[in-house]
Amino acid sequence: MTDLLVPLLLLLGCGAVFRGVDVYGAFLRGAERGLRTLFSMAKALVPLLAILGMLLSSGFPEWLFSVLSPLCNVLGLDPAVLPVILLRPLSGSAALSAASELVKREGASALSSRIALAVLASGETTVYVTGLYLAGRRTRYAPAVLISALAGDLAAAFGAVFLILHFFQNSP
Amino acid sequence: MLSALLFSLVFLSLLSALLTGKTASLTPGLLDGAKSALELLLATGGPLVFWSGLSEVFSDAGWIGRLSRLTRPLLRFLLRPKEDCEELWSSLSENFSANLLGIGNAATPAGLRGAELLSRSGDEEGLARLTLLNACSVQLVPFTAASIAASAGDPRPFSLTPAVLGASLFSVLAAFSVFSLLSPLRKGRKSRD
Numbered sequence: 001m002t003d004l005l006v007p008l009l010l011l012l013g014c015g016a017v018f019r020g021v022d023v024y025g026a027f028l029r030g031a032e033r034g035l036r037t038l039f040s041m042a043k044a045l046v047p048l049l050a051i052l053g054m055l056l057s058s059g060f061p062e063w064l065f066s067v068l069s070p071l072c073n074v075l076g077l078d079p080a081v082l083p084v085i086l087l088r089p090l091s092g093s094a095a096l097s098a099a100s101e102l103v104k105r106e107g108a109s110a111l112s113s114r115i116a117l118a119v120l121a122s123g124e125t126t127v128y129v130t131g132l133y134l135a136g137r138r139t140r141y142a143p144a145v146l147i148s149a150l151a152g153d154l155a156a157a158f159g160a161v162f163l164i165l166h167f168f169q170n171s172p
Numbered sequence: 173m174l175s176a177l178l179f180s181l182v183f184l185s186l187l188s189a190l191l192t193g194k195t196a197s198l199t200p201g202l203l204d205g206a207k208s209a210l211e212l213l214l215a216t217g218g219p220l221v222f223w224s225g226l227s228e229v230f231s232d233a234g235w236i237g238r239l240s241r242l243t244r245p246l247l248r249f250l251l252r253p254k255e256d257c258e259e260l261w262s263s264l265s266e267n268f269s270a271n272l273l274g275i276g277n278a279a280t281p282a283g284l285r286g287a288e289l290l291s292r293s294g295d296e297e298g299l300a301r302l303t304l305l306n307a308c309s310v311q312l313v314p315f316t317a318a319s320i321a322a323s324a325g326d327p328r329p330f331s332l333t334p335a336v337l338g339a340s341l342f343s344v345l346a347a348f349s350v351f352s353l354l355s356p357l358r359k360g361r362k363s364r365d
Contacts, residue, residue: 003328003330005313005330005333006313006330009226009313010226012230013226013229013230013233014229016229016230016232016233016235019233019234021229021232021233022232023229026225026228026229026231026232027225027226027228027229028225029225029228030224030225030226030227030228030229030231031221031222031224031225031228033224033228034220034221034222034223034224034225035221037220037224038213038217038220038221041213042209042210042213045209045212045213046206046209046210047178047206048178048209049205049206049208049209049212050202050203050205050206050209051178051181051182051185051202051205052181052205053201053202053203053204053205053206053208054181054182054185054198054199054201054202054205055181055182055184055185055188055201056201056205057194057197057198057200057201057204058184058185058186058188058189058192058194058197058198058201059188059189059191059192059193059194060184060185060188062192063188063192090177091177094177096316096320097209097212099317099320100208100212100320101208103320103321103324104208104324107324107325108321108322108324108325108326108329109326113321113324114321114332114335117314117317117318117320117321117332118314118317118332118335118336118339119339120316120317120320121309121311121314121316121317121332121336121339122309122311122314122335122336122337122339122340122343123309123343124306124307124308124309126307129303129306129307130303130307132280132284133283133284133287133299133302133303133306134299134303137287137291137299139296139299139300140296141296141297141299141300141355142300144300144351144354144355144357145300145303145304145307145351147350147354148304148346148347148348148350148351148354149303149304149307149308149347151346151347151350152304152307152308152343152344152346152347152350153308153343154346155339155342155343155345155346155347156308156339156340156342156343156346157339158342159338159339159340159341159342159343160335160336160339163334163335163338163339164335167334167335
């Protein structure tokens with residue numbers, strides 16, 4: 001069913017020509033915006049992924065896994081997904097890097113890859129967003145927002161793990 | 173803040189390498205990582221640019237506006253703004269709809285406009301809730317994640333969509349429930365200066 005999602009969206013979009021929209025022009029403008037986004041992503045991703053790569057070959061992951069695997073076994077979670085979950089609220093680029101490394105290592109159909117990608121997509125860079133919206137505004141709700149948002153990220157992670165493990169193990 | 177993260181990661185790498193004796197793998201790991209950054213961008217960049225283009229079409233066609241009207245009741249329930257002004261609603265709806273379609277660039281300005289209006293009218297709780305809504309990304313089409321999956325060979329990358337949507341909903345549920353529990357505690361206190 002999800003097979004047709006993108007083609008239908010595309011049909012819908014191109015169909016806008018009948019409403020007088022300059023579809024091609026819009027595409028170009030949006031694509032240019034996307035290229036600029038890509039460029040700014042590159043600026044962040046190269047140093048991040050480089051440092052992450054160094055961390056991954058330093059022996060740290062092995063140690064972390066041995067410490068956390070009892071907990072993960074209890075939860076039914078592959079410890080390799082932990083970096084993505086922990087980094088998600090802190091930095092979208094870092095989480096993206098961690099997730100893509102995992103997917104590269106395990107392959108796209110591995111359970112942990114699917115979980116990592118679902119966590120990546122369903123979470124948000126909490127710290128950045130909260131900072132952005134509340135910057136310079138006096139509010140007594142700031143701690144409550146931060147705690148609630150982190151609770152949300154945690155719930156997203158658990159939700160992603162739960163849903164993929166029980167319903168969406170393979171491409172439906 | 174990111175700088176602190178960077179320092180911690182580098183320090184941790186060196187420490188781990190010294191403790192596990194893997195110092196020889198540090199530099200190759202670093203260079204390999206740098207290489208894989210551009211490999212990742214090359215693999216996922218095309219779909220990203222494509223999606224940006226398509227979102228612009230939706231935006232030009234006014235469908236974001238359409239979507240906005242549909243989402244108003246939901247927003248009223250979640251955000252509970254004190255005032256009912258049209259300008260506020262249009263920013264809030266645009267923010268939410270753009271987020272749904274994954275157009276961060278359109279969502280953020282609209283969201284910040286809404287934040288400014290709420291702040292000016294002294295609606296602290298509305299502002300907090302708006303921030304919370306933006307901090308839980310609810311996205312209909314997980315393009316970035318799907319393109320990573322596709323670049324690793326997944327034949328049906330968008331099969332992640334239902335799981336992502338479900339997880340996002342858990343996220344909103346949890347975040348707003350926790351906030352509803354915490355906010356009465358805060359209402360009693362004076363505004364921080």
